[in-house]
Amino acid sequence: MKYLSLVLFIFVASVSNALTLEKYNKKPKLVVVMVIDQFRADYLTKYQKEFMPVGAKNEVGGFNYLISKGAYFPFAEYDVLQSMTCPGHAMISTGSHPYFTGISLNEWYDVSAKKKTYCAEDSEFGMSPRRLKTSTFGDELKNVSESSKVIAVALKDRSSIMLGGHRSDVTLWMDQVDLKWITSTYYQKEVPAWAKTVNERIVKSGVFKNREEAKKLLMTPVGVELTREIAEAALKSEKLGKNGQTDILAVSFSSHDMAGHTYGPNSPELKAMTLAEDKEISKFLTAIKNHMGSLNDVVIALTADHGVAPSVDYAQASKLDSGRIEYLAMYKKIYERLDQKFGRPSKEWISAGVSFNFYLNPEALKERKVTVEQVEAEVKEAMTGMPGVLQIATSSEIAKNILPTGELGKQLTRQYIAGNNGNIILIPKPFYISKGEAPVNHMTGYAYDRTVPLIILGPKIKAGVYANQAKVIDLAPTLSFINGALPPATTTGRVLSEIFE
Numbered sequence: 001m002k003y004l005s006l007v008l009f010i011f012v013a014s015v016s017n018a019l020t021l022e023k024y025n026k027k028p029k030l031v032v033v034m035v036i037d038q039f040r041a042d043y044l045t046k047y048q049k050e051f052m053p054v055g056a057k058n059e060v061g062g063f064n065y066l067i068s069k070g071a072y073f074p075f076a077e078y079d080v081l082q083s084m085t086c087p088g089h090a091m092i093s094t095g096s097h098p099y100f101t102g103i104s105l106n107e108w109y110d111v112s113a114k115k116k117t118y119c120a121e122d123s124e125f126g127m128s129p130r131r132l133k134t135s136t137f138g139d140e141l142k143n144v145s146e147s148s149k150v151i152a153v154a155l156k157d158r159s160s161i162m163l164g165g166h167r168s169d170v171t172l173w174m175d176q177v178d179l180k181w182i183t184s185t186y187y188q189k190e191v192p193a194w195a196k197t198v199n200e201r202i203v204k205s206g207v208f209k210n211r212e213e214a215k216k217l218l219m220t221p222v223g224v225e226l227t228r229e230i231a232e233a234a235l236k237s238e239k240l241g242k243n244g245q246t247d248i249l250a251v252s253f254s255s256h257d258m259a260g261h262t263y264g265p266n267s268p269e270l271k272a273m274t275l276a277e278d279k280e281i282s283k284f285l286t287a288i289k290n291h292m293g294s295l296n297d298v299v300i301a302l303t304a305d306h307g308v309a310p311s312v313d314y315a316q317a318s319k320l321d322s323g324r325i326e327y328l329a330m331y332k333k334i335y336e337r338l339d340q341k342f343g344r345p346s347k348e349w350i351s352a353g354v355s356f357n358f359y360l361n362p363e364a365l366k367e368r369k370v371t372v373e374q375v376e377a378e379v380k381e382a383m384t385g386m387p388g389v390l391q392i393a394t395s396s397e398i399a400k401n402i403l404p405t406g407e408l409g410k411q412l413t414r415q416y417i418a419g420n421n422g423n424i425i426l427i428p429k430p431f432y433i434s435k436g437e438a439p440v441n442h443m444t445g446y447a448y449d450r451t452v453p454l455i456i457l458g459p460k461i462k463a464g465v466y467a468n469q470a471k472v473i474d475l476a477p478t479l480s481f482i483n484g485a486l487p488p489a490t491t492t493g494r495v496l497s498e499i500f501e
């Protein structure tokens with residue numbers, strides 16, 4: 001009897017998980033991927049009652065439409081040690097961890113060139129995805145249908161570049177000085193005519209009349225509106241979804257992060273931003289529906305590149321142990337110890353500190369005739385026990401597979417790139433951020449930084465709230481599955497098979 005019920009169970013389970021070949025073979029005409037920068041998971045739950053009702057104002061609806069019609073994973077995760085924009089967008093598009101993407105930080109220090117390297121910078125083209133060392137779901141789609149269009153837009157260059165991948169047809173971002181949509185010659189000589197038209201409209205509208213105020217406007221709902229406008233222009237002018245095969249439109253809304261770093265997630269400014277995003281997403285979805293005639297052949301995904309910590313003031317007022325770690329005060333203690341142990345060099349011991357990664361100065365080590373391993377060990381000793389420091393990882397120890405404890409070690413392994421990451425990586429205690437980089441920040445693998453929503457909706461996809469674990473790296477292989485393409489080359493995510501009906 002037991003055996004029979006087991007057989008029945010396996011039979012039922014296998015039947016309910018299978019898609020019919022007919023459904024599988026029917027590919028979407030358009031895949032729209034939306035990313036909200038710094039959109040922590042609780043924005044959707046906290047303000048849900050204030051979002052537009054589905055179908056209100058003759059529109060499709062915003063977040064309420066997405067969470068009620070889509071497969072909604074309230075707790076999707078970034079399983080890495082440090083959550084930030086460039087690595088996050090690269091993980092979304094490639095389904096891969098940073099050790100594969102080559103992008104473990106937004107920027108890192110190049111010890112031999114003695115300068116910081118930005119994740120999207122390119123000596124030949126200015127900006128390009130050439131530091132991204134693997135393929136994206138858009139790149140893979142082009143293997144099965146070369147004429148598929150792949151378009152990516154965002155205010156931030158690194159966001160659209162990482163989303164668009166290597167073979168994107170159009171990738172646009174906003175020039176932070178000229179305040180117009182631009183691209184690089186990696187993609188094209190100049191932006192398409194429809195982007196020029198939008199740029200002219202922006203100039204005529206006088207929205208950026210006051211240059212001083214202009215950049216501040218990007219961190220208000222104006223930035224969200226501008227992003228929606230350029231995405232809609234791409235949709236219509238490139239006839240996305242109407243080219244006879246699957247097209248991809250990827251949009252990242254950067255304003256949320258720009259404001260979030262100043263005001264923090266618990267501020268009225270970020271509530272206003274979230275409600276504005278709800279309205280803009282409703283307008284955008286309505287434009288897609290009108291353009292396509294219906295949303296029946298459209299797959300829509302929404303996620304974020306990372307979350308954010310509460311502001312230190314908010315955390316302290318909430319009686320949490322929280323604070324700011326000041327690099328210069330830390331260096332003073334470290335240098336005292338190193339000077340005493342090895343003698344004072346004529347150069348600085350540490351060349352740079354970037355996002356809790358510290359890079360030793362090889363010239364100082366050479367002068368004092370000490371090895372990297374010796375210095376790293378002393379720095380680790382000096383930093384251990386400093387306020388806000390939980391653990392310290394060093395490159396020499398990582399090379400010997402001596403890792404931070406438990407989950408921290410796993411998170412580090414998925415992210416770490418020798419040479420990009422620093423000699424010393426500081427793992428802060430929860431609710432500690434670095435002083436001086438931004439008043440509010442995200443740089444850890446803690447739940448507030450790593451937990452984001454993931455929503456996928458479209459034909460074949462079962463609506464509902466999914467309590468099981470999803471990782472953000474599951475999105476790319478899932479989209480590849482839907483598109484009938486290969487998963488990106490180094491995917492470590494899985495196809496979210498439970499969402500299909």
Ligand SMILES: [Zn+2]
Pocket residue numbers: 038085257261442
């Ligand atoms: Zn940020």
